[in-house]
Amino acid sequence: xxxxxxxxxxxxxxxxxxxxxxxxxxxxxxxxxxxxxxxxxxxxxxxxxxxxxxxxxxxxxxxxxxxxxxxxxxxxxxxxxxxxxxxxxxxxxxxxxxxxxxxxxxxxxxxxxxxxxxxxxxxxxxxxxxxxxxxxxxxxxxxxxxxxxxxxxxxxxxxxxxxxxxxxxxxxxxxxxxxxxxxxxxxxxxxxx
Numbered sequence: 001x002x003x004x005x006x007x008x009x010x011x012x013x014x015x016x017x018x019x020x021x022x023x024x025x026x027x028x029x030x031x032x033x034x035x036x037x038x039x040x041x042x043x044x045x046x047x048x049x050x051x052x053x054x055x056x057x058x059x060x061x062x063x064x065x066x067x068x069x070x071x072x073x074x075x076x077x078x079x080x081x082x083x084x085x086x087x088x089x090x091x092x093x094x095x096x097x098x099x100x101x102x103x104x105x106x107x108x109x110x111x112x113x114x115x116x117x118x119x120x121x122x123x124x125x126x127x128x129x130x131x132x133x134x135x136x137x138x139x140x141x142x143x144x145x146x147x148x149x150x151x152x153x154x155x156x157x158x159x160x161x162x163x164x165x166x167x168x169x170x171x172x173x174x175x176x177x178x179x180x181x182x183x184x185x186x187x188x189x190x191x192x193x
Contacts, residue, residue, distance in 0.1 A: 002191055005053050005100075006031040007042060007060035011108055011177070014169055018178020019185070026191050027057070038065040038078050039086035046090060051097045057189035058100040059147065059181060060090070063107035063135065064167065067127040071120070076127065084134045091142055101189050104139040105147040105181070106132045109158050114166030123167060147184040149177060 004027045006012050020029040032049050036042050039062040050058060066078035094102050110123045132150055139146050153161050161173030186193045
């Protein structure tokens with residue numbers, strides 16, 4: 001049975017059970033109990049979460065925590081250039097230290113107005129797009145498949161899938177994401193659908 005590792009933030013935590021249920025009997029699905037957080041945190045855990053597990057298929061994402069901005073601040077928690085360095089290091093570590101089929105998942109969209117009303121910090125849609133572009137370019141340079149979860153949500157209707165906090169998802173939204181992740185894992189990981 002294929003070993004699948006899912007790495008990501010609270011969005012991954014929300015869709016992980018759907019992926020596990022969808023792939024039951026065909027793959028063992030694991031993800032860390034804690035939120036993956038920023039690219040810096042993910043990079044610090046590459047050995048523990050990825051290398052030590054030696055998965056057959058690795059599906060990962062980071063970005064929402066990186067692009068976060070405190071109210072009134074211009075700089076993101078992890079600026080775009082440092083995010084790019086971290087993503088390169090994460091992907092290079094996964095490619096050189098495992099034999100996994102690696103899949104990079106794009107960061108999901110946010111409703112910045114809803115987010116601003118309910119959170120103590122900001123996330124901007126244009127930052128999501130910019131961080132996704134950088135990560136996509138890095139992944140493609142390495143021949144890594146990209147799972148466009150941003151497009152999955154936009155095509156389904158962003159605001160129908162999001163909770164009022166503008167970043168997390170309804171149960172139906174998480175189910176949609178989980179199905180898309182499972183399909184991508186099957187397609188690129190050689191698992192029969």
